Amino acid sequence: CRAAARSNALWEQICRIRWQSKFGYGRRMRRARRTSDEAGGSDERLWMRLYEAEERDASRTRIRPRELSHMRFDLRQWFSLRDFRSQPDNMRDLLPTGLRRSISRDVVFAEGGEMRSSQGWASTRRWTLRGNEILWTAPSGSSVECFRINRLPDWAWELSGNDFVMRSISDDVVIADWWDLTSTIVIEERCAW
Numbered sequence: 001c002r003a004a005a006r007s008n009a010l011w012e013q014i015c016r017i018r019w020q021s022k023f024g025y026g027r028r029m030r031r032a033r034r035t036s037d038e039a040g041g042s043d044e045r046l047w048m049r050l051y052e053a054e055e056r057d058a059s060r061t062r063i064r065p066r067e068l069s070h071m072r073f074d075l076r077q078w079f080s081l082r083d084f085r086s087q088p089d090n091m092r093d094l095l096p097t098g099l100r101r102s103i104s105r106d107v108v109f110a111e112g113g114e115m116r117s118s119q120g121w122a123s124t125r126r127w128t129l130r131g132n133e134i135l136w137t138a139p140s141g142s143s144v145e146c147f148r149i150n151r152l153p154d155w156a157w158e159l160s161g162n163d164f165v166m167r168s169i170s171d172d173v174v175i176a177d178w179w180d181l182t183s184t185i186v187i188e189e190r191c192a193w
Helices: 008-019 025-039 046-058 065-069 081-085 120-124
Strands: 072-077 104-109 126-130 133-137 144-151 157-160 164-169
Touching (some): 008 025, 008 046, 025 046, 065 104, 144 164
Antiparallel strands (some): 072 164, 126 133, 157 164
């Protein structure tokens, strides 16, 4: 019974079930299967150790520069000035959220400090990783946005600044992204004092 609880067959299924709702599932499973194939069945606790290693890695709160440069991000604004201008007068004291609409879903922090996106503005921005923050600089150097780096419960990364917020996205996991932020938005009319 004890041997069955540590078997690779059991732990491979535990890994699959645990990881399937996490950011980077496909990449993680491919890497684990490749490691398993290379071991050739000689390590009867391999999948248990892979599980433990991924759980430790998921608790990491600092992103690595190379890791950052291999991810795509969804960029959104905290507040939408475009929607603010078209609001009815009784809503003019409120800033509408920009979280419901993506500005770009293909932002990449390329190596060497260059940003890339299908949107033209990204190529004019530079980035620098400092500790657990990213400094995002406009071409003239006149404006700098500081993004704090956070790990999300689904193991994805969030970059949160004063004006913008970004989340790492993956093609292989469909998650109700942004739900944790957009589900708590309250719309109220201005009081008629």
